[in-house]
Amino acid sequence: MVSAVIVAAGQGTRMGPGVDKLFLEVAGRPVVAHTWAQFDAAGCVDEIVLVVREGMRGAFEELARQHGFRKPHRFVLGGKERQDSVWNGLATLSLQTEIVVIQDGARPCADEALIAATIAAARRTGAAVAAQRVTDTIKESDGGTRITRNVDRARLWSVQTPQTFRVEVIRRALAAVRERGLHVTDDTAACEWIGQPVELVEGITPNPKVTTPADLPYIEWLMRGGGD
Amino acid sequence: MVSAVIVAAGQGTRMGPGVDKLFLEVAGRPVVAHTWAQFDAAGCVDEIVLVVREGMRGAFEELARQHGFRKPHRFVLGGKERQDSVWNGLATLSLQTEIVVIQDGARPCADEALIAATIAAARRTGAAVAAQRVTDTIKESDGGTRITRNVDRARLWSVQTPQTFRVEVIRRALAAVRERGLHVTDDTAACEWIGQPVELVEGITPNPKVTTPADLPYIEWLMRGGGD
Numbered sequence: 001m002v003s004a005v006i007v008a009a010g011q012g013t014r015m016g017p018g019v020d021k022l023f024l025e026v027a028g029r030p031v032v033a034h035t036w037a038q039f040d041a042a043g044c045v046d047e048i049v050l051v052v053r054e055g056m057r058g059a060f061e062e063l064a065r066q067h068g069f070r071k072p073h074r075f076v077l078g079g080k081e082r083q084d085s086v087w088n089g090l091a092t093l094s095l096q097t098e099i100v101v102i103q104d105g106a107r108p109c110a111d112e113a114l115i116a117a118t119i120a121a122a123r124r125t126g127a128a129v130a131a132q133r134v135t136d137t138i139k140e141s142d143g144g145t146r147i148t149r150n151v152d153r154a155r156l157w158s159v160q161t162p163q164t165f166r167v168e169v170i171r172r173a174l175a176a177v178r179e180r181g182l183h184v185t186d187d188t189a190a191c192e193w194i195g196q197p198v199e200l201v202e203g204i205t206p207n208p209k210v211t212t213p214a215d216l217p218y219i220e221w222l223m224r225g226g227g228d
Numbered sequence: 229m230v231s232a233v234i235v236a237a238g239q240g241t242r243m244g245p246g247v248d249k250l251f252l253e254v255a256g257r258p259v260v261a262h263t264w265a266q267f268d269a270a271g272c273v274d275e276i277v278l279v280v281r282e283g284m285r286g287a288f289e290e291l292a293r294q295h296g297f298r299k300p301h302r303f304v305l306g307g308k309e310r311q312d313s314v315w316n317g318l319a320t321l322s323l324q325t326e327i328v329v330i331q332d333g334a335r336p337c338a339d340e341a342l343i344a345a346t347i348a349a350a351r352r353t354g355a356a357v358a359a360q361r362v363t364d365t366i367k368e369s370d371g372g373t374r375i376t377r378n379v380d381r382a383r384l385w386s387v388q389t390p391q392t393f394r395v396e397v398i399r400r401a402l403a404a405v406r407e408r409g410l411h412v413t414d415d416t417a418a419c420e421w422i423g424q425p426v427e428l429v430e431g432i433t434p435n436p437k438v439t440t441p442a443d444l445p446y447i448e449w450l451m452r453g454g455g456d
Contacts, residue, residue, distance in 0.1 A: 221445035
């Protein structure tokens with residue numbers, strides 16, 4: 001059985017005060033409704049756990065009604081940091097869950113092909129993450145504004161979500177991080193603490209995240225069929 | 229005296245065959261007309277050298293007429309690689325030029341504040357480049373699709389143009405690269421060969437490059453005042 005955990009408990013501080021990026025409209029729907037719709041439609045996912053902020057459950061239930069989401073889903077409260085929210089999501093998985101797909105609520109373009117590819121890679125290796133090759137020219141600084149090194153981008157990847165794991169792998173990895181009181185910004189970083197290798201799964205189509213309002217026009221264009 | 233070299237000789241192979249990304253329309257003008265307009269309007273730049281492909285000079289002269297560009301400008305043919313095109317541009321600079329601002333023709337949002345900031349930094353240090361901090365989560369692979377390292381992005385910058393230099397600095401740097409038969413994809417990388425430090429100049433506003441058609445909706449939105 002495959003469960004998805006959609007992390008939708010962040011505050012999105014880069015959007016400015018009072019703006020919840022998950023509920024910004026793009027192509028006629030809130031961002032997080034697109035994300036949910038991808039997982040609702042994906043045949044490779046059996047159930048969905050939504051990690052939400054206190055007081056937000058009603059808004060999400062309204063989304064499910066409006067958009068007719070049919071796949072079994074339930075809610076759990078988010079934690080202090082992203083890793084705490086993921087931890088809470090993992091705690092509610094069905095006993096039969098073998099594979100868990102962790103997804104940022106603010107990343108609405110992850111389609112079924114990408115989700116399925118990370119599931120296949122996680123079954124094979126234990127841990128997999130959607131990623132794209134870095135195409136910008138990258139330099140390393142001295143910590144200030146002086147370039148100290150040209151970085152060879154040939155081996156650099158920008159990682160996204162889905163981040164997909166055998167359940168026991170991500171539970172052990174996050175437990176290791178929590179025991180040490182560490183802070184990780186993505187779940188694959190936790191795997192390092194248990195020596196679990198992570199497989200990069202290159203997406204075919206763009207898979208942007210909404211971080212600032214400037215990200216919306218591009219995402220709207222993608223959703224309207226741009227580039228097809 | 230400050231001269232700009234606008235590199236507008238590339239083929240833009242990532243756009244597909246027969247498409248010249250410099251002449252794609254965005255916000256009512258070809259991309260390269262926006263780039264040129266920024267330098268035409270910038271009080272900190274005295275003259276403009278456009279590096280163009282064989283047979284394209286007429287199209288650029290037509291742009292100047294249509295958009296009423298008034299700053300002194302002239303044309304020079306591009307070379308085989310980007311670094312050869314820059315070299316050709318440097319060869320045509322006025323004898324009085326102290327500072328040269330090298331700009332990708334396909335980067336239309338570099339405004340006067342950014343151009344001026346790189347000029348000031350280059351006067352002070354010899355070499356400067358517009359840059360933005362990397363905000364994506366970055367991993368290093370083993371050359372294949374296995375993650376080998378979490379990269380600390382705190383010291384990583386994505387570099388853009390303008391890349392701005394004291395003229396004798398960039399002439400020496402590119403000569404050093406050419407003597408060794410090396411290939412560099414940006415001019416600041418050439419500075420390494422003469423031990424010239426390069427200063428990162430953080431842009432305030434986005435400064436995207438047109439690489440694929442997917443970049444256009446965002447740029448259109450920026451030009452229409454998005455985010456103001």
